[in-house]
Amino acid sequence: MKQKLIFILLPLVCIIGFLMWWFSTTQVLLRRSADLIDCVRMEKDTGRIQRAFKAENLRDLVASAITITYPQMESTFSHSRSSNEPITLSEDRAKTTLLYLTEMAEWITVENESIEVLKTDDKSAEVKVSFDLAAKLKGKPEQSSAMQGTFSFQYVNNRWLVDQATFE
Structure with missing residues (x-):
């Protein structure tokens, strides 16, 4: 009888322990941060629909507004980013x-x-x-950068959402 009870309780305790770890605040934040970084990852020859899905994933990760700060740098776009002033984007604007x-x-x-x-x-x-x-924009040279920064999360409506991304 005791052996049967042990065989039943041991897996149950292991499952409960795993679920407590998996849904702990730290693990949720690690997964959400990795998901946010993954939103920008894109393989060569990625189709338009896959690109749209990546942008749609952003909606579940950011707050209603996100403030982004990154250092001055040369840009391959038509205007260089010459200021490190924060940029605040609505959720829809960030997705766009x-x-x-x-x-x-x-x-x-x-x-x-x-x-x-x-x-x-x-x-x-x-x-x-x-x-x-590292990125290669159409018609522009390849660029790469080591990025270091901080994601600030707020707990809103039972979800951890990024409301600020600051890069050094």
Whole structure:
């Protein structure tokens, strides 16, 4: 009788332990950060529908408005980014911007991802991210950059949503 009880309880305890770990705040933030980074990854010859789905995935990850800060840099677009002032985009504008970027790109790779949860409380969290980004825009030379920054999350309607992305 005791052996049967052990054989029943042991798997049950393991499943409950796994679920507690999987749905812990830290694990959810790690997965959501990885999903956000994955939104920009695009293989060569990716079709238009796949590009649109990538942009649509962004909707589930960002808050109603997201503020993005990144350093001054030369750009392959018609205007260089000469200021590091934050840019605030609505959720729809962020999705449209990502869709435009993926439409203009031949490919975008993301490698050497590192994600670390820095701090969390009941309503907010900060996640440190770093990755190597390389892209080839149509008619432009290939560019690459080592990206390091922080995603700031807010807990809204039972979901962790990014409301700020700051890159150094």
